[in-house]
Amino acid sequence: MKKIFLLILLCVFSLGFSQKKKAKTKTKAVVEKETAIIYTEADAENSSEARVIAGFLKQNPNHPKTDHFKRKLMDIIMATPSPTESKPMMASVGKEKVTPKADVNKSLASNTSLKSAAPARTVNYASVGGTSKKSEPDEHGKKTAALLTHIFNNDISDKEAYVNVKNKSKCNMEMKISGKKNYSLIIPSRSENYVMVDKGDYQLSTKVCDSPYTTVKKIDKDIEIALNIGE
Template sequence: MKKIFVLLFLSLFALGFSQKKKKSKTKAIVEKETLIIYTEADAESTKEARVIAGFLKQNPGHAKTDYYKKKLIEIIMADNSPAAKPTITPMSKKEVEKMVNNNELNGSKTIVSNTPEASIPERTVNYAGVGSSSAGKKAEPSEKNKKTAAMLTHIFNHDPMDKEAYVNIKNRSKCNLIVKISGKKYYNLDVPASGQNFILVDKGEYVLTTMVCDAKYSSLKKINKDIEIELNLRD
């Protein structure tokens, strides 16, 4: 009887230990960091202006340069369509063509101007002119247009002393992410499940943190170049 009691006790102890070990086991996060390189396949399949602009910058003199410039103009004009923003007068197609053909947004005063503030230049984007329904009052460009214009300015900037870098987060998981980027400045980036999102940050050292579903992610990054970070859960 005593032997049976001991065996039963050991069995229950082993079962409880195995369950506790199973509960404490957390899913591992798979991280992949790469420099951003745009391929012709990316430029062909994308509907994002930043990808085509990046491809044109990385591949000067490509045989299909004119084709991709035309595609880039069409995407920018579609995003700047007055149908989506009826109170805004969009920039003209001639202005967009000049921007793309020059391969440099900084040369177009209509689109970008730098305003000094506390000795740090800040980009100010003017995607739209005066609204037709409100004379004398400038219409504000949408946040999407501001972000796209800032990104294109950065991509077409050939200055090696550029103080900004571009971080693209690819989320391969089935959960939405809020990535916190903490350093000399602080940024939050929402990344949808099975999607991606990008942000421009001042170059420097940052700690990136988020929850990938129920797994915690934290990583120290020295960001001095445009990078892409892919996050997923290990199967």
């Protein structure tokens, strides 16, 4: 009887150890890379996103194709529905600083020289709550207006910064940014998303293909964070 009991106990222990070992092998280290974004002429030429073209113009004010890219940027802005056309249906975390499209156009016009060559970064406006197809154009218009205002703003006292997160893994992820205000970013696999946050200290946490990632950062400027699973 004792032999049978010991045999059962040994089998249970072996099974538990094997499962624990398998669980450990599934969890890999998350590799983080924090960088500033540099836009190239090819990026601006091939992109249909206002943030990319505006970033290139800000970084390259004396480029020979500046006028071409300004026209392209204005076309994109004019094609974006005004955030005042209807009430938004997406609730965002914290207070939003929304600039009407007309103000963005004035800001762009007043920055035709674009003398400042400070690097601009890629970013996105995070929001939480119910969304619908009807609300997407309005929210996109708000994000575009806020983004362009931020990019062309040379005021060093600007209290906001953009954080762009690149998900280079094969798994979808949700990034939680917790601090003086809380933000949430859904980032599909092999994609990116961005959020505008109040400058300050934040804890960033997510799971990359079941591997936990947590870090604390002082966000006082625009940054980009790329996440992937280590080999």
